[in-house]
Amino acid sequence: MTPFSYTRAGDAADAVRLGAFGGAKYLGGGTNLVDLLRETIERPSALVDVAGLPATIEEREDGSLLIGAATRNAALAEHRAVRSHYPVLARAILAGASAQIRNMATVGGNILQRTRCAYFYDDEGSRCNKRSPGQGCDALDGFNRIHAILGASADCVATHPSDMCVALAALDATVHLQGPAGTRRLKLTGLHRLPGTRPDLETALEPGELITAVELPALPAGARSTYRKVRDRASYAFALVSVAAVLEADSGTVREVRLALGGVAPKPWRARKAEDALRGGPATVQAFRAAAESELADAAPLRDNGFKVELAKRTITAVLGDLAGVAA
Ligand SMILES: Cc1cc2nc3c(=O)[nH]c(=O)nc-3n(C[C@H](O)[C@H](O)[C@H](O)COP(=O)(O)OP(=O)(O)OC[C@H]3O[C@@H](n4cnc5c(N)ncnc54)[C@H](O)[C@@H]3O)c2cc1C
Numbered sequence: 001m002t003p004f005s006y007t008r009a010g011d012a013a014d015a016v017r018l019g020a021f022g023g024a025k026y027l028g029g030g031t032n033l034v035d036l037l038r039e040t041i042e043r044p045s046a047l048v049d050v051a052g053l054p055a056t057i058e059e060r061e062d063g064s065l066l067i068g069a070a071t072r073n074a075a076l077a078e079h080r081a082v083r084s085h086y087p088v089l090a091r092a093i094l095a096g097a098s099a100q101i102r103n104m105a106t107v108g109g110n111i112l113q114r115t116r117c118a119y120f121y122d123d124e125g126s127r128c129n130k131r132s133p134g135q136g137c138d139a140l141d142g143f144n145r146i147h148a149i150l151g152a153s154a155d156c157v158a159t160h161p162s163d164m165c166v167a168l169a170a171l172d173a174t175v176h177l178q179g180p181a182g183t184r185r186l187k188l189t190g191l192h193r194l195p196g197t198r199p200d201l202e203t204a205l206e207p208g209e210l211i212t213a214v215e216l217p218a219l220p221a222g223a224r225s226t227y228r229k230v231r232d233r234a235s236y237a238f239a240l241v242s243v244a245a246v247l248e249a250d251s252g253t254v255r256e257v258r259l260a261l262g263g264v265a266p267k268p269w270r271a272r273k274a275e276d277a278l279r280g281g282p283a284t285v286q287a288f289r290a291a292a293e294s295e296l297a298d299a300a301p302l303r304d305n306g307f308k309v310e311l312a313k314r315t316i317t318a319v320l321g322d323l324a325g326v327a328a
Contacts, residue, residue: 002043009050012178012212018048020180020208026050028070028109031101036114041123041131050210051106057081063218069108069176069211073164074099076107086216088225088244092167095229098236108211110164111175111191112203115266116238117147117158129155130199137199145304146240149312150296151265156199157302159263160192161238166262167227169270170244171216179209188214192267199266220256223248224323229262230315239263241311247323249283257320261295264312271295274316283324285317292316 006027009015019026023045027033030051036042054068057079065081076082077093093102096110119126119138127136139147139157147157165188173188191203219225225246231237242262248255257278259271274295281287292313299309321327 001037002040004037004044005046007046007048008052009048010052012053012210015048015050015053015210016178016180016208018046019210021046022207024048024208026108026210028106029072029101029104030109031097031105032109032113039121039123041114041121050108053212055106065216067107067214067216069106069213071107072103073097073105073107073110074102077102085219086167086171086225088170088227088246089164089167089216091227092163092229092242092244095227095239095242096163107164107214110162111168111188111211111214113162114202115158116161118143120158130158130195130202133198133200140302143304144302146238146263147302147305148265149299149301149305149308150261150269151194151267152300153195153197153199155197156195156266158195158199158266160265160267162268163227163229163239163242163262165192165268166239166242166260167244168214168216169260169268170225170246170258171219172258174215174217175211176213176215177205177209178212179206181206183212185215188268189270195266219246220248222250223256226319226323228315228319230311241308241315243312243315243319245316245319245323247283247320249324252283254278254281254283254287254324259295259316259320261312261316264299264308271316273297278320283320283326285321285326288317288320288324289313291320 025044053070055070058066126138168188229242244260246258261269274291277291
């Protein structure tokens with residue numbers, strides 16, 4: 001491990017002041033960052049501990065929810081308002097990691113966790129453009145069963161691993177940021193970047209920007225939501241394909257739908273083509289399958305992950321079928 005200083009931030013302004021120095025990293029629960037420090041993939045000169053910053057979950061009068069970035073994943077999944085109004089989020093969090101890790105992991109850290117691509121973690125034996133820009137990508141011709149089928153590039157095919165973020169994308173969440181230049185808000189769907197030729201640039205965050213909170217808008221009263229994760233083991237495994245869906249259907253017609261996919265792309269993938277195909281149309285299995293086909297039309301599978309294309313179509317169809325109460 002490379003030596004670094006450690007400071008506990010007293011509040012967000014304090015964190016941003018300490019984090020403004022080049023080479024500083026924010027520390028949430030440490031469940032991802034500490035592993036990366038041990039492997040010397042991350043080599044910060046300073047750690048600014050933000051796990052003691054606000055971890056409140058505020059229910060607002062307009063029905064929205066404001067979640068402090070230091071809220072632990074377990075506390076968020078257990079919160080009454082989350083379980084009753086945003087079951088998609090509770091399910092997504094509980095589908096991830098283990099109880100011990102969810103007790104430690106924070107909302108801010110979950111959003112910014114790094115990919116699980118094995119070539120990214122193999123500092124000594126593998127080439128990785130995300131870790132060392134310009135080096136090449138050994139996943140392209142390697143064992144790429146878990147890699148991306150949508151939104152990848154010739155320089156990087158790694159997926160974003162978070163379950164929680166897939167739900168946040170489907171919920172139209174907004175991320176609150178504080179940085180050296182002040183505060184701003186960003187849609188979760190605009191926070192993570194596609195790799196293009198710069199897979200090392202993973203987010204739209206400016207240097208030193210801190211996530212302070214996540215805001216969830218209220219859902220329409222008639223909306224139903226859920227999350228389904230398909231993986232190799234029943235627990236303690238990242239998604240091969242996951243689907244977060246919010247559906248409002250009335251008399252067999254789709255009034256509103258929001259759909260996001262995990263395990264298939266370098267960022268939580270908002271399935272806008274499928275949404276456009278569904279809105280105002282029939283809430284039938286045939287329509288759900290056709291929408292899934294349209295979303296996956298641009299899929300570009302690699303040698304080992306062609307199965308994800310059909311798996312994603314079937315999972316989308318089944319999840320929407322469940323929410324609409326029609327058999328898939
Ligand atoms: C064995 C194992 C299995 C797992 N399985 C799953 C799974 O199935 N699904 C899943 O979704 N996740 C899984 N995870 C990942 C886990 O969810 C993440 O490690 C966790 O959410 C990261 O949160 P943290 O608070 O510990 O982040 P940290 O490790 O502290 O930080 C992660 C990153 O976020 C940055 N950061 C932290 N807080 C802030 C902030 N407020 N503002 C700006 N930057 C910040 C850090 O600088 C760092 O870059 C697994 C992890 C392990 C170890």
